[in-house]
Amino acid sequence: MNNITTSYSSPQILYANAPGSGEQTQISATPALTAVLPALATNEYLERLKKSQLILEKYPDRVPLIIQPSKSDRNAYPIDKSKYITPRDLTLLHLQQIIRKRIHFPPEKALFMFINNKIYPITSMIGAIYDANKDPDGFLYLSYCQESTFGARYAVQESSSSSSA
Numbered sequence: 001m002n003n004i005t006t007s008y009s010s011p012q013i014l015y016a017n018a019p020g021s022g023e024q025t026q027i028s029a030t031p032a033l034t035a036v037l038p039a040l041a042t043n044e045y046l047e048r049l050k051k052s053q054l055i056l057e058k059y060p061d062r063v064p065l066i067i068q069p070s071k072s073d074r075n076a077y078p079i080d081k082s083k084y085i086t087p088r089d090l091t092l093l094h095l096q097q098i099i100r101k102r103i104h105f106p107p108e109k110a111l112f113m114f115i116n117n118k119i120y121p122i123t124s125m126i127g128a129i130y131d132a133n134k135d136p137d138g139f140l141y142l143s144y145c146q147e148s149t150f151g152a153r154y155a156v157q158e159s160s161s162s163s164s165a
Contacts, residue, residue, distance in 0.1 A: 045137055052138025055085055063088055063130040067099060070114075070145035074092060077103045078148060088127025092120060099144060110147045115140065 055064045065084040069077055078101055086095065096111055105111055112119060116133050130140045 002069060048137040048139060056138065061088055062086060062140060063126050065126070065142055066139045067142045067144065069103075070143050073145050077105060077144075079103050086126050088125065088130070091122065092124050092125045092126070092129075093122045095126065095142075096122070112145050112147060114118065114143045114145070 052064050055062070057118060060084045065086055067079060067082055067084060069079060079099070081102065084098075096113060099105070099113070100111060115129055120129055126140075134140050
């Protein structure tokens with residue numbers, strides 16, 4: 001595994017150990033990486049950046065996503081797979097249907113999807129949202145939460161009590 005470190009005197013330069021040899025190579029950071037490097041110069045961040053770049057090179061017509069439940073829904077509706085590679089022309093509606101199936105979400109509840117704490121129209125294309133909201137590590141982070149609608153439990157209780165009267 002490559003060991004990547006930064007220089008304290010010039011944080012825009014990365015140093016990586018070349019595999020198989022003990023030599024260090026110097027890598028210039030991209031402008032996007034330079035902007036966030038002092039705060040996020042961790043191996044985890046650099047690995048995510050590398051993964052997103054590989055995904056975008058291998059699949060130029062797709063978008064890397066990380067989908068997470070909101071803090072209040074982590075135990076109620078956990079998702080079994082959080083990383084997705086979706087087509088750029090996929091709508092939020094289709095993505096919402098995929099998420100509903102993955103988390104076994106009940107049909108009487110509404111599912112809300114947030115990107116950078118904003119709700120986008122359900123007809124929006126993932127590619128356009130990705131271009132406007134991608135994280136500096138190259139992934140688009142999406143969170144979801146549930147909201148009970150239609151008063152389903154109350155309506156069932158009301159109909160059963162009215163039939164007995």
